[in-house]
Amino acid sequence: MxxxxxxxxxxxxxxxxxxxxxxxxxxxxxxxxxxxxxxxxxxxxxxxxxxxxxxxxxxxxxxxxxxxxPWRQSDHLSDYRAIVEHLAGRDLTYPCSCTRRDIAEAAAAPQEGTPKHGPDGRIYPGTCRGRPMSDWTEGMAIRLDLAKALPDLDVGFTETGPARAGPHRVTLATLLAQVGDPVLARPHMAASYHLSVVLDDAAQAITHVIRGEDLFEATQLQRALQALLGLPTPIYHHHRLxxxxxxxxxxxxxxxxxxxxxxxxxxxxxxxxxxxxx
CATH class of the missing domain: 3.40.50.620 (HUPs)
Known part of the structure; x- marks a missing residue:
């Protein structure tokens, strides 16, 4: 362990x-x-x-x-960038110039229904989806096109925490509804939290992720990134806060x-x- x-x-x-x-x-x-x-x-x-x-x-x-x-993420920035560039080379990413306010306004539009939040913030409505990476500049985020990257996603993970112990399933439909296309790299940063933590857990051979129950919802996104990158999946344990x-x-x-x-x-x-x- x-x-x-x-x-x-x-x-x-x-x-x-x-x-x-x-x-x-x-x-x-x-x-x-x-x-x-x-x-x-x-x-x-x-x-x-x-x-x-x-x-x-x-x-x-x-x-x-x-x-x-201690493992410092700042020592591994080039590793994170390499993965983002790899996914961009597979045409699975796109640049996003939306601000938090842009996303909030789009999510609040009548045709979008009630605004929702997921583990990556407000559920992204796909405003910039389809933009070519040639549009990217340092002040823009890079997002993963989920439907293109994981069209047949259907994977699982095991939770041992007291609130949700048991097997859990992650599908593309669930992710699109509860997350939207996630950020892989934020402006002026090598990677997002979700991408870096998945890469770090694999690099450090982590077998069990033990953390607060507020991060349970993030597990489905991180499990999808593991599937995309062919990385092992730890056992998860989310404790009370x-x-x-x-x-x-x-x-x-x-x-x-x-x-x-x-x-x-x-x-x-x-x-x-x-x-x-x-």
């Missing part, structure tokens, strides 16, 4: 991160497997080395250890619940485990 914890160095870790990291670490250590640390710094405009330093300090303070040097007093899941802006804050106030790692129900 090999799993990973993949925080973004864009702010302090909070109690939700602690729950996810400890859950993954405890599960893999119970099997004698390996726990890896991945630094999700593909967005270089927001990543900061001081946040990465704090991440490793917090995790070590919690008593977590990792079995290989740590929420604030209003029921909202914690976010990076919740500095009051940052692990660093609790450390400074004299809490112990055992205190953190009690706070998050472990």
């Amino acid at each position: 090999r799993t990973r914890f993949a925080p973004s160095p864009t702010g302090p870790l909070h109690l939700g991160h602690a729950f996810s990291a400890i859950t993954a670490h405890d599960m893999v250590r119970a099997t004698g497997g390996q726990f890896l640390l991945r630094i999700d710094d593909i967005d270089q405009s927001r990543a900061r080395p001081e946040w990465e330093d704090l991440i490793t300090e917090d995790l070590a303070w919690l008593g977590l250890t990792w079995d290989e040097p 740590i929420r604030d007093d209003t029921g909202k899941r914690l976010a990076k802006r919740d500095d009051a619940r940052a692990i660093r804050t609790y450390r400074d106030e004299g809490a112990t790692p055992a205190d953190i485990r009690r706070m998050i129900g472990l």
